[in-house]
Amino acid sequence: MPMHVSYNWLLVLLSYAVSVLGSFTSLQLAVAIPLATTPRQRTAAVAMAGGAMGLGAIWAMHFIAMLACDSGMHVTYAPSLTALSAxxxxxxxxxGLMLVGDALFSWLRLLAAGSCMGLGVGAMHYLGMAAMMMPAVISYNAGLVVASLVIAIVASMAALWLAFNLRGPWQMVASALVMGFAVCGMHYTGMTAATFTDNGGQLPDGYADGLRGDNLGLTVFGIVGTLLVLMLVLHYWRQRYRSSISI
Known part of the structure; x- marks a missing residue:
């Protein structure tokens, strides 16, 4: 029999907040990609912006939102699959950032980069779902799965376009708010596609060794949020330092 699912709304709000913060941080850091003058600088700029977007705006949002989901049973998360999803x-x-970061803009290149990024985000989401260990089985509505992937691709294309076409701070804030909404939209569409069915109380192998904890969502938010703020502070400090030595 399908199980009823409810949500911890504090964790839902925190998942949106970390997605907005990660999106804003990534948009700020992506400015350095086309300005890089050496392959090493470009790789570092891509890794920083990709980390803020992939690990902050998307993965942390996903994991916190997963923890917000209450199906009425105890759930743990397989460490290996959780790490792989990150x-x-x-x-x-x-x-995605590498594909569009140093070339002349074209819609075809943006579509390719957005598809790569969006499908990767979708793979991350469903890997994260597969990491759930509980006395239930998960089935999916194929139409909603496809819808979640389409949302992921469109959101990724929007994120990549915004990263290289907006420079004003308030424009980036507005863009980050929209991106946070889009990332959450993909996640909760994917969650709506899932149906949890009780398997009679049979626990999967490795259940006891899975990730769990009453405050795990708050902990992930605190750690990732702090790292994103530190990345922003370092980015602004480096900008001011470069401006001072160029005068």
Missing amino acids: VVAFAACSA
Whole structure:
């Protein structure tokens, strides 16, 4: 019998907040990609912006929102699949930024980069779902799965376009708010596609060794939020330092 799902609204709000902060940080850091003069500088700029977007705006949002989901049963998360989902998110966002970061703009290139990034985000989401260990099985509505992937691709294309076409601080704030909404839209569409069915109380192997904790969502938000703020502070400090020595 399908199980009823409810949400912890504090964690839902925190998942949106970390997605907005990650999106804003990534948009700020992406400015350095086309300005890089050496392959090493470009790789570092892509990795920083890709990390902020992939690990902050997308993966942390996803994991916190997963913890916000209450299906009425105890759930733990397989560490290996959870870690793999984070790697996939980072790699997909970095690849998208790499594809459009140093070339003349074209809609075809943006579509390719957005598709790469969006499908990677989708893979991250469903890997994260597969990491759930609980006395239930998950089935999916194929139409909603496709819808979630389309949202991920469109949101990724928007993020990449914004990263290289907006420079004003208030424009970036507005863009980050929209991006946070789009990322959350993809996640909760994917969650709506899932149906949890009780399997009679049978726990999967490794259940006891999975990630869990009553305050895990708050902990992830605190750690990732702090790292994103530190990245922003370092970025602004480097900008001021470069401005001072160029005068």
